[in-house]
Amino acid sequence: DAGITQSPRHKVTETGTPVTLRCHQTENHRYMYWYRQDPGHGLRLIHYSYGVKDTDKGEVSDGYSVSRSKTEDFLLTLESATSSQTSVYFCATSFSGNTIYFGEGSWLTVV
Amino acid sequence: SQQGEEDPQALSIQEGENATMNCSYKTSINNLQWYRQNSGRGLVHLILIRSNEREKHSGRLRVTLDTSKKSSSLLITASRAADTASYFCATDANNNDMRFGAGTRLTVKP
Numbered sequence: 100d101a102g103i104t105q106s107p108r109h110k111v112t113e114t115g116t117p118v119t120l121r122c123h124q125t126e127n128h129r130y131m132y133w134y135r136q137d138p139g140h141g142l143r144l145i146h147y148s149y150g151v152k153d154t155d156k157g158e159v160s161d162g163y164s165v166s167r168s169k170t171e172d173f174l175l176t177l178e179s180a181t182s183s184q185t186s187v188y189f190c191a192t193s194f195s196g197n198t199i200y201f202g203e204g205s206w207l208t209v210v
Numbered sequence: 211s212q213q214g215e216e217d218p219q220a221l222s223i224q225e226g227e228n229a230t231m232n233c234s235y236k237t238s239i240n241n242l243q244w245y246r247q248n249s250g251r252g253l254v255h256l257i258l259i260r261s262n263e264r265e266k267h268s269g270r271l272r273v274t275l276d277t278s279k280k281s282s283s284l285l286i287t288a289s290r291a292a293d294t295a296s297y298f299c300a301t302d303a304n305n306n307d308m309r310f311g312a313g314t315r316l317t318v319k320p
Contacts, residue, residue, distance in 0.1 A: 103252075132308070141298065141312035142253070157307065189252055197241060199300070199308055201252030 102126055103202035105190050111208045118177040120205050122190030124170075128200070130193040131173040133157075133165060135186040136204075142189065148173055149196075180209040214242075214299040214311035222317040229286040231314040233299030234279075242275055243300045244284050247313070253298060256284075291320045 102125030112118050122131065133145040134157075144157030146165040154165050162184060164176045177184055190202040217232045233242070241260045245253040259266045259275045259282065266273045272285040286293055296313040
């Protein structure tokens with residue numbers, strides 16, 4: 100397993116508050132991704148990164164921002180959490196952009 | 211929108227039977243991958259098939275790819291209760307933007 104650590108693993112927050120999820124990898128993979136998983140939708144890509152300070156939007160990026168200041172860390176920020184952002188968030192990494200390795204997920208509930 | 215779509219959404223079989231799941235996608239791809247997810251866990255990579263390949267095997271897994279039909283299938287032979295999980299196909303839409311389908315939920319009854 101790739102060394103991917105997500106934190107926090109579980110969080111309950113109130114609508115309108117900012118939330119930051121952290122992903123840390125020890126594999127020195129170039130590519131990092133944030134996905135959200137919801138029933139009936141599978142996994143949807145939020146943002147991805149192809150290098151330090153190089154990021155791009157995925158298919159559901161509205162309401163989310165990311166930062167990657169170091170190879171090993173990829174942060175996902177919800178600027179003002181909404182109930183529609185209640186989901187399971189997965190961080191993933193890839194060496195070459197092919198095989199993707201996933202973290203164990205972060206369960207976020209916005210009340 | 212999702213690039214890949216799995217079919218069926220759910221599949222229930224008896225231990226020892228074969229399980230077949232299908233994936234259809236919309237645009238040209240460089241490769242197609244299958245992943246497995248146990249309940250409450252992250253996804254785990256199973257197998258990758260490149261666009262110039264038609265079939266690939268890995269243990270009890272057999273993957274086929276038909277680029278003319280934009281479809282792939284995953285066959286699990288001699289299924290076991292431990293194969294119970296959700297299975298996802300993933301395609302590289304562009305620029306390493308990997309897109310996943312909604313998955314097939316496989317239940318293998320002992």
